[in-house]
Amino acid sequence: MSTINLDFAEELKEYSDDKALECFNCGTCAAICPLVHDNFPRRMIRYVQVGAREKILENSDELWRCLHCGLCTHTCPREADPGEIILGLKRFVVANWRRS
């Protein structure tokens, strides 16, 4: 269970392009990702989309698995730029780490 944070999109603008809502949940990013890890990065993008701020902080370890190979960004049919969103989330997590 997580509570949606309706202000999260606004908060994240400081760290990342505001493109998560371009995503239509096709899963191409997770399929192409060489990590083959538990719906990464799709689940993270979805958390951003709905505003599941706490879920991102809870699962932030995952973000550092990313190799930044760029395949997800390259193949995303909606040009939602998942790679950039993951980078942005890293910045967000670093900024909020000590505080939580």
Added chain:
Amino acid sequence: MTEKNTNKTPDNKKIGVYICYCGGNISDHVDVEEVKKRAEKMPNVVVARTNMFMCSDPGQELIINDLKSGKIDRVVVASCAPSLHEATFRDAIKRAGSNPFIYEHANIREQVSWVHQGDPATDKASVLVASAAAKAKLLKPLDPVRVEAKKHTTVIGGGIAGIKTAIDIAQTGINVTLIEKSSVLGGQLNNLDKLAPSGEKASEVLQELLDQVLNHKSITIHTDCKIEAVQGYVGNFSLSISKKSNNKIEKFNIETGAIVMATGAIPYIPFDGEFGFGRHEQVITLQNLIQILKDNKSTGSILEVNGKRIRNIVMIHCVGSRQIPGIHQPKEDGKLNEYCSRTCCAAMLNASNQIRENFPATSIYEMYRDIRTYGRGQEELYTQASANKVVFMRYETDAQPEVSLTSGSDYPFQVKVKDSLTFNEEMDVPADLVVLATGIEPDDVSGLASMMKLPIGTDKFLLEVHPKLRPVEFPITGIFLAGTCQAPMDAGEACNAAGAAAVKASALLRKGFIELDPFVAEVNPDKCQGHGACIEACLKEGALNLVEVENDGKTVKRAQVTAAMCLGCGACAAVCPEKAIDINGWALKQYEDMVDAIVSDGFAV
């Protein structure tokens, strides 16, 4: 079985059998020449011919020449389904100067060559030809039932479908009476705002139609009406109407040739407590939201409802639609709305887009089961909503969103959803306003329907004869349907249906008389003893009556058929102890001979 019944009358009939190749469609699987050889040996068959396309002019000429030369007096064509070419061949017979009802059809394409192959196909085709020939020798010339028809149509229901039907019929020069139970025309259109997907104002669309309907000299409009009774048959219906005016009830009759049902539908009203509806002011229906947007004067970047700033709206789709037994709570009568209401997805997205574009500080979460934006321009509404950053969450039927009041939160509500797009994780979405995408329910017209013997589907909508081939007709000739009394439709679809019903009604009444198929019951006055069993069995009130007639100086009771009302169902023929009543064109003896022909081994090798 094949033993000849010596009492059989029409053994002098001369049958011509015409077998079609259908350009290979039939002849690739059926040995047509073999069927012809077998047909030549069948009783009463004097001529058997084949042709590449029987429906072509040379094919039809074969029949016409044989009839004209007197070689034959009964016709059997073995070809495709009778729905395709029965009328073609009847017409050819007419052109030869003969009665078109001396014709019988054997379907050896859909029922044989498309589903069988090899010898069994040839054998089955032979059997079907044999049974058609057995029936044909008992065919007698018939005349269509001619009914004088009033050039007047009554349209019941003054919503967009009824108005459009009335206008379209009146344009063809036929007078129309439009009857509405409420005091205003326009129906549900009065409650709508910007129509999806075009964004046109419902009030403007309605005004355009009202200008036409109110000013048309061939259209009479009665509001505040109730239909007390409907009698008669195609061309000659009579409606008893009671009309409220100035606290008085005025009663009058309408004599009319055809009736169009355009009785419409109503929005689903959620039960008390369904997603918090009825308990909290800020849980509203789609129709409420449309009204709010229509009246809204908010100018800022955030939507305000009843003076409250709406920061986030949760919309829940499929409320009162696509209900599943065992999951959804049925109404008091045990009824569930198992159908999709079709219009709500587009209407919700349309409203969402308006809100997001005019009030960007109001965010929207749409919780759906499936988004069904099925029509032209509707998928664009979904794409537009995505671009407008509407967040979509998907719930499964067995885990409905739960709306509850919050404590200690900034937002009055939280909506718990198990979101399958987030891998079935449960989430609480805070909300200032919850909108339920309530669907469409049929208005209760069971009284009217039973008066007119109109079929109602299990979903309680009125039921057409055939959803694809006869979509605006009832089985009762002369009664049509249009609009949301039939199924959920948007305004455009209701107008489509209205146009179709109008054309059907106009074509029916155009000539001032109607010719009906002669396949109706006929009483043999020599055999009828006036038992009255047929009248009890008759499904159509008024089609069969006992009348007093003079017989050898005595007054006796005899059954009498009103041909225009007879459905040709045969219920009477089945119960008559004297076998004194039969259906023209489908007599019991014909069935017996067909069955005999089918079970005799003679015609299939």
